Amino acid sequence: MSAINHQFKLIQRPVGMVGRSNFEYTQTPAPEPGEGEFLVKVLYLSLDPAMRGWMNDSKSYIPPVGLGEVMRAVAAGRVIASRHPKFPVGAHVTGLFGVQEYAVSNGKGGVALVDPTLAPLPVYLGTLGMPGMTAYFGLLTVGEFKPEDTVVVSGAAGAVGQVAGQIARIKGGRVIGIAGGPDKCRYVTQELGFDACIDYKHEDVKTVLKTHCPKGVDLYFDNVGGDILDTVLTQLALHARIVICGAISQYNATGPAKGPSNYLSLLVNRATMRGMVVFDHVAQFRNAMQDLAGWMKEGKLKTREDIVTGLENFPEALLKLFRGENTGKLVLKVADA
Amino acid sequence: MSAINHQFKLIQRPVGMVGRSNFEYTQTPAPEPGEGEFLVKVLYLSLDPAMRGWMNDSKSYIPPVGLGEVMRAVAAGRVIASRHPKFPVGAHVTGLFGVQEYAVSNGKGGVALVDPTLAPLPVYLGTLGMPGMTAYFGLLTVGEFKPEDTVVVSGAAGAVGQVAGQIARIKGGRVIGIAGGPDKCRYVTQELGFDACIDYKHEDVKTVLKTHCPKGVDLYFDNVGGDILDTVLTQLALHARIVICGAISQYNATGPAKGPSNYLSLLVNRATMRGMVVFDHVAQFRNAMQDLAGWMKEGKLKTREDIVTGLENFPEALLKLFRGENTGKLVLKVADA
The missing domain is CATH 3.40.50.720 (NAD(P)-binding Rossmann-like Domain)
Structure with a gap:
């Protein structure tokens, strides 16, 4: 791979409102998947209130993002190289891929295959995520x-x-x-x-x-x-x-x-x-997905995604969330396909 | 009955710390029990943190004490006149008899017969109350x-x-x-x-x-x-x-x-x-009483009562409670027998 991987790294823990100065926008060559791994091209990033907590250096339900590390984020993307039989090239996946354009994964830690013909990818970061x-x-x-x-x-x-x-x-x-x-x-x-x-x-x-x-x-x-x-x-x-x-x-x-x-x-x-x-409820996710997808299909459950475009706009998109300017699930579109 | 009944009535709702000025110390002839009622001579008054809440004019789990009413309190006493077959003269009882020397009761609202030969009366206001x-x-x-x-x-x-x-x-x-x-x-x-x-x-x-x-x-x-x-x-x-x-x-x-x-x-x-x-747990009180009395008898459960004497000292005794000056259950002794 010779693609460039743009990333937002956490370089400073915010005091008060988060902002661009807490991050460094960097680039590095996209990584190569090793044996049992696959490479994801990130298409959509989920912007979640919980991200603010992950930036604090305090005890929580998940360790904080380390300084110098790529900011943690749930994302949806497409597998573009694979040495993992369950995640072949062309498959669509969601997982904690981080605020970057490309991510290598071993499929663990909550990575899920999703079907973009059943629901648009952003929905898998919202109502079906x-x-x-x-x-x-x-x-x-x-x-x-x-x-x-x-x-x-x-x-x-x-x-x-x-x-x-x-x-x-x-x-x-x-x-x-x-x-x-x-x-x-x-x-x-x-x-x-x-x-x-x-x-x-x-x-x-x-x-x-x-x-x-x-x-x-x-x-x-x-x-x-x-x-x-x-x-x-x-x-x-x-x-x-x-x-x-x-x-x-x-x-x-x-x-x-x-x-x-x-x-x-x-x-x-x-x-x-x-x-x-x-x-805590991962073991029951499948049942919930079936219920939610069923209600969506029946037209009983309607949801909206609020889509901002461009990885470089990540800090401002996060601010939009904390200012309450989004209606529906706020998603950052990173690439078309 | 020609006995005088000393009472503390709530005459002013406290703002901040409760004190003597919130009460009026008055006297009135002791009441006569009607048909189905009995007259209690109050021997011990329970001093409870909850009493402070009862003095506020705000929605709670029990209506506030009205201005001009005898201050609400749990008490233990002896039946000295009775027109109620279940509460004969000489019986000992606990109930919401109020901050006064004599109270008429119909036996409802949580009034209970207690046996002072099994445990001293103040214990029925504390560990067995x-x-x-x-x-x-x-x-x-x-x-x-x-x-x-x-x-x-x-x-x-x-x-x-x-x-x-x-x-x-x-x-x-x-x-x-x-x-x-x-x-x-x-x-x-x-x-x-x-x-x-x-x-x-x-x-x-x-x-x-x-x-x-x-x-x-x-x-x-x-x-x-x-x-x-x-x-x-x-x-x-x-x-x-x-x-x-x-x-x-x-x-x-x-x-x-x-x-x-x-x-x-x-x-x-x-x-x-x-x-x-x-x-909320009244229906299970009997089981709890058996457990607690059993543990006391076995010497596994030890408790102390902190006894102040004299009805006229009620406001100061209440202050002692809120200043955290009591060790064990704070009780006001009103009469010897």
Whole structure:
């Protein structure tokens, strides 16, 4: 291979908001696959809130990205050279290929074959990828969803939220979204079919939440943390469950995260707040994929991808995510084919 | 009856620390029991952190005490007049009789007959009363205790903490207490047999916790909230459980409670934080009583009551509780017999 491999390496851990200065944009010759390996040409990169956490040098569910290492990212691509029988040339794959144009893989660590004739590749980074799995297991397993639940989903127009809310609707729940701005709220109610959506930028969340959830919130799927988590805590129903899926409002904070000062509502309402990491549910991914793909085929589950183009725009695309400027799953297109 | 009934009525809701000015100390003739009722002479009053919450005019698991009403309190007493066949004169009872010398009851709302020949009356307000029940169900049911757990208990020298930690020990767990001051810590380790006790007033909780829990905290029984909760969150083991039993450090705060800013440790560790209210477990109280009384008889479960004397000292006794000056269950002795 003589192709050039452009890469974004992490060279500085961010303090506060992530930015271009945390990365070095470099190039190196594309690697050659060894025995039992294959070479992937990256076509789409997934931009995920979790990436911000991977940049911190602190204990988490996965080691931090080392300084000088290619930034970690889930990606979808095409096998262009192979010495691995299960991943032949021409196959399409998803995996943790990193923020670069070419990656060598041995097929381990969650690499999956995907079929771009069944769904476009970006969908395998969203609804049929980690965000879809996160929504599925967060709502149904961790959140112990019941059809009689009134469900609230924050980040409702985001990659995970859009799926979580629709699954709850499909299974018979009442679903209230929380999103930033009228456009996102229109998307959530009119395209995705949520029962209502609260525009936290222009509405008083507590007041509107009370109106939409007169009997309280049974299940809160939290993607954002901060003030919204604190407000939803004041409106819990008895035996409510809160799924802590993420806290995008807090990831770029310079000080400690804002703790939920209304957490004693858990006591008053005998409620449960539980954290989740999608990788715990790998053994059940196949079932979830079948359900999600089935609902998509039936037209019950609609999702959108928000596609930015050009590997060189990676830092700005990541900022777009943390500024909440994406509607649907944010994906960076790296190459055409 | 011509006896005088001294009472403490709530006349002003506290802002910040509770004090004598929130109450009116009044007297009225002792009431007469009607048909199906009986008259209790109060002998001991239970002083509980929860009483502070009952004084706030906010939604909780029980309505607030109304202004002008006798302050709510659990008490133990003797039936001195009766028109109720199940509660004859001479019987001893516990129930929500309030901060007063005499109370009329119809036997409903959790009133229980107790036998002072089996255990002294104050024990029925502590280990064989609500605090004991809270410890038992908080640890075993809500906290899903397992014998291999490393358990941390805050307020370890308090009414609930002292019992919770000993139950965990009896059932095979390793137990670390957290308490304020060397005297309490000595009580917790030397008298109660906890594996260790951290003196949060003189030790760095995080550092000492790391030493005592090298594999992390599996179960945290929280009675105090605030900084200690936040610190324990940083030391959770995978799949840890936090029981939110109380938050005595926050009850007298003038602003919002301090939210646990390290709550994202729930996500990293797939951990669960769950609130509890003891009244949910009434149907199983009998089993718990048998276990607790059995362990006491066998000498496995030791507890202490801290007894203050004189109804007129009620406000100061309550302050003693919130200042953490009691070791063991704090009880106010109202009359000899």
